[in-house]
Amino acid sequence: MKCNRCQNENPKLFTYDHGVYYCRKCIDFSRLEVNEKIEPAKLTHRTWVGEPKLNYSLTPSQVEASHTVYHHLCEGKDVMLYAATGAGKTEICFESICGYLSKGKKVAFAISRRQVVLEIAGRLRIAFPELSICEVAQGYTQITDADIIVCTTHQLYRYPYAFDLLILDELDAFPFVGNEVLQAIANQACVGQKLLLSATPDELSMELVKQKKMELVCLFERPHKHPLIVPKVIQVSVFIQVWIVLYLCMKFKREGKQILVFVPRKSDGKWLKLLLNIFVKTDFIHSSTKDKDRILDRFRNKEMSALVCTTLLERGITIPSVQVVVFKGDHSVFTTASLIQIFGRVGRSFKDPDGKGVCLCQALNKSIKDCVSQISKMNDTVYAVTNQ
Structure with a gap:
């Protein structure tokens, strides 16, 4: 027995019902019977020749990385783009997107987190105003086909055998990393090449690079050429951490800057938001927040000085001139990759490339x-x- 969607062959993960066996491993994506054939997704294809509309020029390093990525893809190879946060991973993909679209091929971005899907779709609309762009994620499933599709990795189940170029962003992030079902669905969605983007690539991807099954392209330079922000680590009690967070929020407010305060748990965020809100305009966002988009829009519009958040906002979100503080940074939820992504929110702006990142902890883990x-x-x- 074998599931043609998630490739499950474990007899214990099949169930017999009304004369047929079906797979329980990927049942969340609809019931699929053993050996049931999966038809390719029916999507529109059109040939488009053009260039992205950018208000800036790519740096020589970005241009070189862009050319190298597209060269490897044209050779039929998958590519890992290992780039620092804020190095312009999305923009480096534009040459490859244009190349594939000029041949009438289908392109998609797949990203683990809904908030990043919406942000990337917005950036693509600005860069490619002549193309149709659709985001496919929770709350956005009415339109599922466009010239470029941007979706969560969960939504890839809609697109079997669909994409000539599948750009997988945040492949090392929850829930994609370590999820055999999502990875099988992503592999099935791609009939051409995969372009993997990450500032913190996982061991499996790097092992594929070592085995020459994937090409590696690196870019650690940000466009403004300022160094990445190395966090200042302050090792103190939790009580003192609270006062430091409050002091920094008030200090950055006086300087006209906004701050993201990362907390390990929702329970931490709830009371910290109430405390900070006494002194500076503050809100709190986490995975279960119902009005995430509204809160983020208010923060982007500078309607509040501080935003307390969980690791929900560790990736893909760009807020100009934002400062970052991590509360209880030695909590197990903050992995190395998570912390690198969190402090990567800082210093992305040309106007403020030297922002501040502070990691508060009791123990230096x-x-x-x-x-x-x-x-x-x-x-x-x-x-x-x-x-050199």
């Missing part, structure tokens, strides 16, 4: 040490290249 070490190594790599 391995995740914090590795985060500082890896960010420093990325900066050292850029320095070594630019000074």
Whole structure:
């Protein structure tokens, strides 16, 4: 027995019902019977020749990375783009997108998190005003076909055998990482090449690079050429951490800057938001928040000074001139990859490339040490290249 969607062959994960067996491993994506054939998704294809509309020029490093990625894809190879947060991973994909569309091929972005899907779709609409762009995620499933499809990795089940170029962003993020069903669905959706984007690639992807099954392209330089923000680590009691968060929120407000305060648990965020809101305009956002889009829009519009959040906002969200503080940074929810992504929210703006990142903790654990070490190594790599 075998499931043609998730490739499950474990007899224990099949159930017999009314004369047929069906797969329980991927039942969340609708019932599929054993050996049931999956038809290719019926999508429109059109040939489009053009270039992205950008208000800026790519840096020489970005142009080189863009050319190299597209060259490998044209050779029929999958590619891992290992790039620092804020290095312009999305923009580096534009040349490849244009190349595939010029041949009448189908392109999609797949991303783990809904908020990032909406942000990427918005950026693509600005860069490609002549093309139709659709986002497919929770609350956005009325339109599922366009010139470029941007979807959560969960929504890829709608697109078997559909994409000539599948751009997988945040492949190392929950819930995609380590999820065999989502990975099988992603593999089935791609009939051509995969372009994987990450600032913190997982071990499996890097192993594929070592085995020459995937090409690696690296870019650690941000467009403004300022170094990545290495967080300042402050090791104090939780009580003192609270006062430091309050002090920093008030300080940044006086300086006209906004702050993201990351907390490990919703329970931490609830009371911290109530405390901070006494002194500075504050809101709280987490995975179960019903009005996420409205809260983010209010923060982007500078209607509040501070936004307390969980790791929901660790990736893909760009807020100009935002400062970052991590509360209880030694909590197990903050992995090395998570912390690198969190502090990658800082210093992305040309107007404020030298923002502040602070990690508050009681103990200096391995995740914090590795985060500082890896960010420093990325900066050292850029320095070594630019000074050759």
